[in-house]
Amino acid sequence: MEDLIAVLRYFPLDPVTNPPNPIRQANLEKIAIETGASILLHTVVNKGQTIDGNVIREDTMNSTIEEVSQEAITVSCEDETALRSAVRELIKLYRAPRTVFGTWGSSPRGREIVCRLCDEYDGWY
């Protein structure tokens, strides 16, 4: 069976709703318990990053996608239903990743599921 992995990459200020809603480990743990999916949060700080006032400055054109400052949420499980439930909750909470490469690292089936759910549940486009 193919691994079901969905990666949702949120770059600085992506998960902004109204009011701002930063990604919190506690929220992810709650969704993981409720859905049965494994959810991991990986925070990346680009090695060339500097802070200018309230804004992060970095060279992203010469960085790999994985090196860009971001919060990457990886959802994995064997059961598609659980994966769907978890991703759906994440999108409701943090919006969909804003870019196509925001799902980089997902398995092919995982990415397909994420894309369909983004179209269906992201109320922000």
Next chain:
Amino acid sequence: MKILGVVGSCRRLGNTEILVKEALMAAQQEGAEVDIVRWTNYQIMPCEGDAVCMFLGNDCKHKEKDGHDYLLNMMYEFDGVVLGAPCYILEVEAVIKQFIDRLFILSSRPSKMIGKPAAIIVPYATRGWTSYAFLQPTIVLHFLGMHIIDKQLIHIQAMSETAGDSLAQEKARRVGKEVAYAVRTGDHSYKGDPGICPVCHERNIRIMSDNRTIECGICAIRGRLSVVDGEIRAEFPQEQLPWHRFAPESLYRHSTYEIKPSKDYFIRKWPALKQDRAKYKEFLDIDRRAGETR
């Protein structure tokens, strides 16, 4: 104090040209040095969207082939702009959109119009056919970082009719004076119809697919609608305003996190995509009529 009149209309001595000139006459009386350019006199080729200008830090590949770079640099010589374009079918002439698309070049060569004042004049013929009249002019000026201080729709029908219409001329003159005042004093406060969006002052509000949230489609600020005593109210939280789409930090964020990382994405995807797209090359030759002229 130098003010440029930009005319986005093909018609010689038509209403747009007349109104922009009327605005410039008023600005001149306020002490401005004025000049005018007709964008439709220049070819502006379509952006090909390959982002080479950004990824390679080059100038646009069309730089030497058309007038876009020349027109952009011309604008940089001025302290304020009066932009006029006629509204035909709901929107202004396409030259404005052509100009906007080529502003991708700003990702590697930042605008020199940031913080300068501008105003928009749009003549139109039929009430109810102006829904998006200010859309492209607002986008182009905001994308350049300019402060829009007024927008005027001017109702006029016959060719060159504004030459004898004192009301139309009065509106245009007011715009010209306002831009001159804004350049001279630094007071860029908005003088036109306040509209609904507190940033761009447009009234084109989108209802998002959650059916709860509203958004200004131009500025991307989000808020809520309510009805109070039968009156529709759109409320946008104050904290949204500094993050509107065309704010410098928003444009930086868009460029830094939504565009530039795609270089790595393209590089990694390209070997597979070259194979995947082969069947589309074989299926129907879309360019077989390229040599034909009409």
